Amino acid sequence: MKICSRCIYDERVARISFDEQGVCNYCKMSDGLKEQYKTGTPEGEAALMAYIRKIKAEGKGKKYDCVIGLSGGTDSSYMLAKAVEWGLRPLAVHFDNTWNSAIATENIRKVTKALGVDLSTLVVDNKEMDDITRSFFLANVPELDCPTDIALAETLYRAASKAGVKYILEGHSFIAEGVSPMGTNYFDGKYISDIHRRFGKRPMKTFPNMNFASFMKWVLVKRVKKIRPLWYIDYSKETAKAFLAEKFGWQYYGGHHLENRISAFTYSVYKPVKFGVDDRNWTLAAAARNGLMPREEALAIYRKPIEPNPELVAYFQKRTGFSPEEYDRIMTGEKKKYTAYKTYKKRFERLRPLFYMLAKAQLVPMSFYIKYTSKTEGA
Structure with a gap:
């Protein structure tokens, strides 16, 4: 099997290609982002500080000058702490999908209390959320936890609009989290609705879905900008974890996306068992390509199979109402892709020039433009 000579992505990864030296296109995509944002350089930090000054200036006279999504995980917790260090006045926003781990809930409490930051939480009806989760399980698609991502985005936009602020700071790092393969892990509001x-079986009353009109309202009318500060600075997840633990008594939850039980089930049970997909390669490939971990060590970790947690499986079955027999039938049954359902994907592709301008203006993330507006025939 052909494997990238720099990271650990192999020929099974969607839309992968290799150059003469065996380096994959995703490594080059990451390099392009590093060059564009001057990641980890004095120029990158200077560009970020210019944004920070602009956010402060535009937020004068307001209670808050930015909104930050907080999950209790490493990146978002660190992002909130850095924002306060930079002199910003953030409002922390949490979307509670009712699948939080106790560790994540306690981390949110510890960090916001110690920083003196206000927390706004939108809690979805748990039966409604379970019905949505059950629907995705029956749909046989990999993106089991994608409703949470869309709901969080909509919740952040609503909070920013209500507070009268124009900036959302996202705790995402392509250096630490990697580049997800094209045509995978797709989600949008229409996908969820369909x-x-x-x-x-239950109507969606409390779930904050985002349809296309709502999305356009936030980016074109309200012009709320999304800034990813960790794209500009030298960021280490290990350093961040150590800092958070020492400063706030924050606790680690065992792995990427594992602070929430539906995400933990998706990435450590559902996708590996049903689809044979191990998304640990995102972070492991990122660590290898950026020199954060020896490539052979990353490969060794990736080649060690994930051991599904039986307690997590039992919890999922209880929440969603599937019997062990029904669960097994679905897990071993049909596999579908997002293309089997209605989405906004073709519309995003047609509007690619518009989204390029919006990405350059930081009204949508550049990663959205790269992934969602590229044609993915056969995906």
Whole structure:
């Protein structure tokens, strides 16, 4: 099997290609982002500080000058701490999908209390959320936890609009988290609505879905900008974890996305068992390509199979109401992709020039432009 000579992505990764030296296109994509944002350089830090000054200036006279999504995980917790260090006045926002781990909930409390930051939480009805999760499981698609991502985005936009601020700071790092393969891990509001319409039983009343009109309102009318400060600075997840633990008594939860139980189930049970997909390669490939871990060590970790947690499986079955027999039938049954359902993907592709301008203006993340507006025939 052909494997990238620099990271650990192999020929099974969607839309991968290799140059004469065996380096994959995702490594080059990461290099392009590093060059564009001057990541970890004095120029990158200077560009970020210019944004920080602009956010402060535009937020004068307001209670808050930015909004930051907080999950209790490493990146978002560190992002909130850095924002306060930079002299910003953030409002922390949390979307509670009712699948939080106790560790994540306690981390949120510890960090916001110690920093003196206000927390706004939108809690979805748990039965409604379970019905949406059940719908995605019945739809046989890999993106089981994607409703949480869309709901968080909509919740952040609503909070920013209500507070009268124009900036959302996201704790995402392509250096630490990697580049997800094209045509995978897709989600949008129409995708959620279509799957829930087909398989759901309860009406969506409290779930904050984001349709296309709502998305355009936030980026074109309200012009709320999304800034990813960790794209500009030298960021280490290990250093961040140590800092958070020492400063706030923050606790690690065992791995990427594992602070929330539906995400933990998706990445450590559902996708590996049903689809044979191990998304640990995102972070492991990132660590190898950026010199944070020897490539052979990353490969060794990736080649060690994930051991599904039986307690997590039992919890999922209890929450969603599937019997062990039904669960096994679905897990070993049909596999589908997002293309089997209605989405906004073709519309995003047609509007690619518009989204390029919006990405340059930081009204949508550059990663959205790269992934969502590229044609993915056959995906």
